[in-house]
Amino acid sequence: MNETTPAQDIKQDLISLFRQHTGLLETGSGHIMNLYREQAFNDFDRLGIPTTRNEAYKYTPLEKYLNGNYDVELNVNPFKVDISTIFKCDIPELDTHVVLVLNGFYYAGNLPGIFPPGVIICGLNEASTRFPDIFHKHYSQYADTSADGLVALNTLFAQDGVFIFVPRNTVIEKPIQIINLSHSDKNLRLTRRNLIVAEENSKVDVVLCDHTLSNHSYLANSLTEVFAGENATVNYNRLQNENTLSTQINNLFIHQLGNSRFTGNSISLHGGLVRNNFYATLGGRGCETNLYGLFLCDDSQHVANFILINHASPECTSNQLFKGILEGDATGAFNGKILVQPDAQKTQAYQKNNNILLSPDARMNTKPHLEIYADDVKCSHGATVGQLDPEAMFYLRSRGIGEKDARLLLMFAFAQEIVSKITVPLLQERITELVEKRLKGELSKCNNCDIRCG
Amino acid sequence: MLIIKDLHVSIDGKEILKGINLTVKAGEVHAVMGPNGSGKSTLAAALVGRELFEITSGSVTYQGENLLEMSTEDRARKGLFLGFQYPVEIPGVSIVNFMKTAINEHRKFKGMDPISASDFLKLMRDKKDLVGLHTSLANRSVNEGFSGGEKKKNEIFQMAILEPTLAILDETDSGLDIDAMKTVAGGVNKLRRKDNATIIITHYQRLLDYIIPDFVHVLYKGRIVKSSGKELALELEEKGYDWLNQESE
Numbered sequence: 055m056n057e058t059t060p061a062q063d064i065k066q067d068l069i070s071l072f073r074q075h076t077g078l079l080e081t082g083s084g085h086i087m088n089l090y091r092e093q094a095f096n097d098f099d100r101l102g103i104p105t106t107r108n109e110a111y112k113y114t115p116l117e118k119y120l121n122g123n124y125d126v127e128l129n130v131n132p133f134k135v136d137i138s139t140i141f142k143c144d145i146p147e148l149d150t151h152v153v154l155v156l157n158g159f160y161y162a163g164n165l166p167g168i169f170p171p172g173v174i175i176c177g178l179n180e181a182s183t184r185f186p187d188i189f190h191k192h193y194s195q196y197a198d199t200s201a202d203g204l205v206a207l208n209t210l211f212a213q214d215g216v217f218i219f220v221p222r223n224t225v226i227e228k229p230i231q232i233i234n235l236s237h238s239d240k241n242l243r244l245t246r247r248n249l250i251v252a253e254e255n256s257k258v259d260v261v262l263c264d265h266t267l268s269n270h271s272y273l274a275n276s277l278t279e280v281f282a283g284e285n286a287t288v289n290y291n292r293l294q295n296e297n298t299l300s301t302q303i304n305n306l307f308i309h310q311l312g313n314s315r316f317t318g319n320s321i322s323l324h325g326g327l328v329r330n331n332f333y334a335t336l337g338g339r340g341c342e343t344n345l346y347g348l349f350l351c352d353d354s355q356h357v358a359n360f361i362l363i364n365h366a367s368p369e370c371t372s373n374q375l376f377k378g379i380l381e382g383d384a385t386g387a388f389n390g391k392i393l394v395q396p397d398a399q400k401t402q403a404y405q406k407n408n409n410i411l412l413s414p415d416a417r418m419n420t421k422p423h424l425e426i427y428a429d430d431v432k433c434s435h436g437a438t439v440g441q442l443d444p445e446a447m448f449y450l451r452s453r454g455i456g457e458k459d460a461r462l463l464l465m466f467a468f469a470q471e472i473v474s475k476i477t478v479p480l481l482q483e484r485i486t487e488l489v490e491k492r493l494k495g496e497l498s499k500c501n502n503c504d505i506r507c508g
Numbered sequence: 509m510l511i512i513k514d515l516h517v518s519i520d521g522k523e524i525l526k527g528i529n530l531t532v533k534a535g536e537v538h539a540v541m542g543p544n545g546s547g548k549s550t551l552a553a554a555l556v557g558r559e560l561f562e563i564t565s566g567s568v569t570y571q572g573e574n575l576l577e578m579s580t581e582d583r584a585r586k587g588l589f590l591g592f593q594y595p596v597e598i599p600g601v602s603i604v605n606f607m608k609t610a611i612n613e614h615r616k617f618k619g620m621d622p623i624s625a626s627d628f629l630k631l632m633r634d635k636k637d638l639v640g641l642h643t644s645l646a647n648r649s650v651n652e653g654f655s656g657g658e659k660k661k662n663e664i665f666q667m668a669i670l671e672p673t674l675a676i677l678d679e680t681d682s683g684l685d686i687d688a689m690k691t692v693a694g695g696v697n698k699l700r701r702k703d704n705a706t707i708i709i710t711h712y713q714r715l716l717d718y719i720i721p722d723f724v725h726v727l728y729k730g731r732i733v734k735s736s737g738k739e740l741a742l743e744l745e746e747k748g749y750d751w752l753n754q755e756s757e
Binding site for chain 2: 443445446448449450451452453454455456457459463464466467468470471
């Protein structure tokens with residue numbers, strides 16, 4: 055008798071699911087999206103679900119989370135209720151172009167607003183048929199399905215998400231806010247796929263938030279590809295705030311051309327398991343890449359950030375700064391890799407990961423990884439795992455600040471270093487409030503949202 | 509205001525203070541002097557409730573209450589203040605936020621409403637001028653990247669904001685140039701009132717040229733071996749601490 059492992063079982067289930075629904079998937083999706091499914095299938099079949107034996111997933115026990123009964127929605131669910139009755143975000147205050155995505159599908163009622171000529175914001179599937187030239191040039195060009203089974207899995211099941219195209223010399227003033235809504239009366243498996251293309255000299259701010267609208271378990275496999283052309287600026291702010299039954303796998307692939315700037319900021323406030331993979335390729339002279347992340351976890355939550363910055367060109371700069379506060383039995387992982395290619399001279403690459411453990415059972419694994427093949431580079435890395443500074447605690451208390459408030463002040467200060475790097479000022483204020491509430495143990499739901507997503 | 513009786517304090521089982529007796533009344537300034545390692549900072553730390561220091565026997569009464577039973581924060585709320593020898597850097601916490609939180613905790617303790625924004629701004633402005641703290645420093649993180657002199661000024665600034673009943677200044681003069689010391693001393697003098705008291709802990713006499721004490725105590729090997737008026741400070745300056753060795757043995 056052949057014993058199978060949970061990871062193998064999940065893989066087999068997903069393969070049969072795909073075989074069973076290939077027709078439905080393909081007729082529901084644009085031709086270009088279907089082009090990549092065969093390769094994705096072969097890659098997934100070969101790689102399967104990463105287990106803890108895989109170095110990159112050593113501290114993220116996925117099997118435990120991916121197991122279980124999940125429904126899948128393979129065709130656009132004409133959502134029965136008016137979306138505005140279940141969801142309100144304080145949009146006027148944030149002043150963004152809002153785009154809603156429901157269970158992975160671009161919401162047909164989206165009215166993102168008025169944009170400069172040539173800008174496209176629409177559903178991914180719609181883009182694949184309406185703008186085949188642009189789409190074909192970028193779709194699945196940066197996400198490498200051959201190295202990670204979950205990337206292959208996303209490409210295999212990808213159907214929809216958000217497509218953003220900013221033509222050359224165009225600046226979108228207001229941020230585009232993508233809100234991923236999860237709503238179901240059953241546990242649900244979701245696939246989300248976004249593509250952001252910013253041509254040369256363009257600029258765009260993207261804000262991505264999640265909301266779980268019911269207390270079911272959501273298992274989301276999300277993948278976003280970002281292309282930043284010559285001298286383009288892309289700011290990508292990710293707010294993760296889902297219920298603790300949720301599992302989120304996020305892959306972000308960034309491809310940059312010369313002198314472009316990308317800043318990514320991931321704030322993980324809530325979630326059962328959150329796995330963020332960042333892959334940036336600095337593909338032209340003078341690129342700048344900044345990746346920032348903050349994660350606050352308690353109970354038995356797990357947040358893992360995995361980063362690979364590929365310095366493929368000379369004179370590029372990259373910064374990684376990730377900070378975590380862990381409580382209860384929470385576990386976290388940080389794995390940051392800097393790869394400097396042989397001709398990437400004058401590279402400057404910096405990495406820092408600081409963590410605070412508030413309880414004896416919380417655990418953090420952190421691993422810097424530098425691979426440098428050029429000789430004229432400046433690289434640094436540093437990681438700390440510790441407690442709140444007892445000297446600082448005493449100093450605050452000696453001024454009459456109680457222990458609880460002193461702890462809050464210090465935790466907040468620790469977190470604020472990341473929040474202060476958010477590129478959208480109003481969002482920064484909002485997230486400051488959310489982080490404060492989160493640290494106080496109050497529910498960090500959005501103020502005007504009817505549904506508690508905590 | 510403060511009555512210390514036969515106070516014994518140990519750290520890691522090693523006795524540092526071996527029976528301190530000291531009484532401080534409202535309106536007085538006391539200087540505690542002594543060589544390095546005599547237990548001066550231990551006395552300060554024990555009075556504000558540092559957990560590392562174990563009180564093995566003795567009593568401390570502050571305004572009629574048992575000080576040793578109070579938490580550090582309650583001691584502060586009841587008007588006890590320590591000017592740290594080594595002020596702590598707290599990245600990310602601005603002085604403004606720090607002081608606002610502290611004031612409101614003091615006010616809450618007294619059953620008062622939080623301070624209004626305009627009152628707080630005025631208070632910050634007035635006290636900044638009093639101690640000569642540069643405006644740009646007040647908006648920065650607590651002590652982060654401050655020079656030694658700026659850190660000490662910041663201590664006196666906090667003291668001015670919190671208006672303590674009993675202030676203990678631990679080596680406030682160390683690391684200060686003469687101008688900074690004059691500013692710091694000026695601040696302390698301006699805060700002197702009939703109803704408050706100050707204990708100045710120092711190794712050198714020079715600060716006492718600017719803050720005139722009513723009493724000078726010499727702490728040596730964990731005991732107060734001599735108490736007298738301000739002239740004792742000058743004597744110590746002249747003779748150093750070596751003569752104490754013969755006298756105490």
